[in-house]
Amino acid sequence: MMEFSTWDILRNLLLATRWTIVLSLVSFLGGGIVGALLLFLRIGGNRISTAFTRYYVELFQGTPLLMQLFLAFFGLGLFGINVPAWLAAGIALVLWTAAFLAEIWRGCVEAVARGQWEASASLGMGYVQQMRYVILPQALKVAIPPTVGFSVQVVKGTALTSIIGFVELSKAGTVVTNATFQPFTVYGLVALIYFALCWPLSKSSQALERKLNAAHRNH
Amino acid sequence: MPLIEITDVRKRFGDNEVLKGIDLDVKPGEVIAIIGKSGSGKSTLLRCINGLEIIDGGSISVAGSQLLPDEVHLKALRLKVGMIFQQFNLFPHLTAGGNVILSQTVVKKTPKREAEAMARKMLERVGLAEKFDAYPDELSGGQQQRVAIARALAMEPIALLCDEVTSALDPELVAEVLAVVRELAAEGMTLLMVTHEMKFARDVCSRVVFMHQGRVHEIGPPEDVFAKPKTPELKQFLGVQ
CATH class of the missing domain: 3.40.50.300 (P-loop containing nucleotide triphosphate hydrolases)
Incomplete structure (x- = not known):
């Protein structure tokens, strides 16, 4: 039987961590873009687009991410479309992230005082101008801490993609365990790596919140 | 020729009719004070004039710009009327x-x-x-x-x-x-x-408008409205007997 050093284990886990990071970034950026589209459909659109986005958000917030991954992976297969694990993982996580970010950001836009809409309207600005020059600059400042905070959920959410066979950190942990028979060491290291990814994000979210709230200064 | 023409303006919030037919013409250079108890509709009237509230009946025009609830007309009107x-x-x-x-x-x-x-x-x-x-x-x-x-x-x-x-x-x-x-x-x-x-x-x-329960109750130059209030409501509002 082969002997594995701790370094062998760690090295393999770190190599797989790259895919956790890539998947997190893709989910977060893609989810941000789709989420922004949903946000504008929700607050600026007509009744149909508002209803669509509301149901979209409720659907993705109201079902487990794991089910969404299964549906993306196996569901499309039913139609004869062969979906590789990385694609299913990417699609499901992007859509899931988008739902949450759209809802977080909607709250931030609605947190901007009503008087800001009225003042800008009374100066003759149209909807798009109000959004671009008055509302969004203020909403963005409110949105930064919870958005960074949510990125932690995205990183941890990527762990679920191991179940459909995408080889990221968690899946690598299982594979390495099967080879080394040292589950405690392996999963301990896996947890530490996740922590090393998430902790700075949580901390920076808290720091941003303090900084942006300090003395209610908005600049 | 009035600068601001307010004709039979009505506004309701749900079942509550806040403005019950307001008529008011403002000439260029006039300074008009609108007074009245809270809930008399005075702020609502002001907000109707530049379209922050959509009126349910009547018409408002400012220097020839009609108040219509679309972005083009609202913008034209709001360029003429500022709000504080x-x-x-x-x-x-x-x-x-x-x-x-x-x-x-x-x-x-x-x-x-x-x-x-x-x-x-x-x-x-x-x-x-x-x-x-x-x-x-x-x-x-x-x-x-x-x-x-x-x-x-x-x-x-x-x-x-x-x-x-x-x-x-x-x-x-x-x-x-x-x-x-x-x-x-x-x-x-x-x-x-x-x-x-x-x-x-x-x-x-130059003129004072006293609003009461969604109507212009009394209107006139300040010396009349303040010194010689005609209606009991205005007398009560001003605290004179």
């Missing part, structure tokens, strides 16, 4: 100068340099030339309200709507804002103001 709010509503992410510049460049497409010159001029006019680079949260309430006035003036409106512009201010800050409004009136700006400052209304206004 009780809560100032300055844009907190912009400096005082930025507040005055923004709508000029965005709405009127004024070149940046001209807009900035206009902003400096308007801030000087309200006595805040040195606060050009200050953010709203670095200014007192009275200063913020004066920036708001400068911001509205920079759009060169032909009339200004003032919605209880001193009600959110500490007593010692009221005078500085009223002084600016008084100066505007003296320069011939058409003003419609909802106010609780009775002395100011008496001194500055």
Whole structure:
């Protein structure tokens, strides 16, 4: 039987961590873009687009991410479309992230005082101008801490993609365990790596919140 | 030829009819004070004039621009009528100068340099030339309200709507804002103001409108309205017997 050093284990886990990071970034950026589209459909659109986005958000917030991954992976297969694990993982996580970010950001836009809409309207600005020059600059400042905070959920959410066979950190942990028979060491290291990814994000979210709230200064 | 024509304007919020047919014509250069108890519809009337509330009946026109609830007509009307709010509503992410510049460049497409010159001029006019680079949260309430006035003036409106512009201010800050409004009136700006400052209304206004339960209950020059109130409601409101 082969002997594995701790370094062998760690090295393999770190190599797989790259895919956790890539998947997190893709989910977060893609989810941000789709989420922004949903946000504008929700607050600026007509009744149909508002209803669509509301149901979209409720659907993705109201079902487990794991089910969404299964549906993306196996569901499309039913139609004869062969979906590789990385694609299913990417699609499901992007859509899931988008739902949450759209809802977080909607709250931030609605947190901007009503008087800001009225003042800008009374100066003759149209909807798009109000959004671009008055509302969004203020909403963005409110949105930064919870958005960074949510990125932690995205990183941890990527762990679920191991179940459909995408080889990221968690899946690598299982594979390495099967080879080394040292589950405690392996999963301990896996947890530490996740922590090393998430902790700075949580901390920076808290720091941003303090900084942006300090003395209610908005600049 | 009236500048602002308000004809049989009605507005309801659900079952509550707030304006029950308002008729009011304002001539150029007139300064009108609207007084009345809270809930009498005076702020709603003001907000209807520049389309912040959509009227349910009647018509409003300002210098020939009809109030219609689409973006093009609203913009045309709002370029003619500025509005000052009780809560100032300055844009907190912009400096005082930025507040005055923004709508000029965005709405009127004024070149940046001209807009900035206009902003400096308007801030000087309200006595805040040195606060050009200050953010709203670095200014007192009275200063913020004066920036708001400068911001509205920079759009060169032909009339200004003032919605209880001193009600959110500490007593010692009221005078500085009223002084600016008084100066505007003296320069011939058409003003419609909802106010609780009775002395100011008496001194500055050409006409006073007393609103009661969604109607114009009494209207006339201040010396008549304040000294010789006809109706019991106005007498009670003014506290005279």
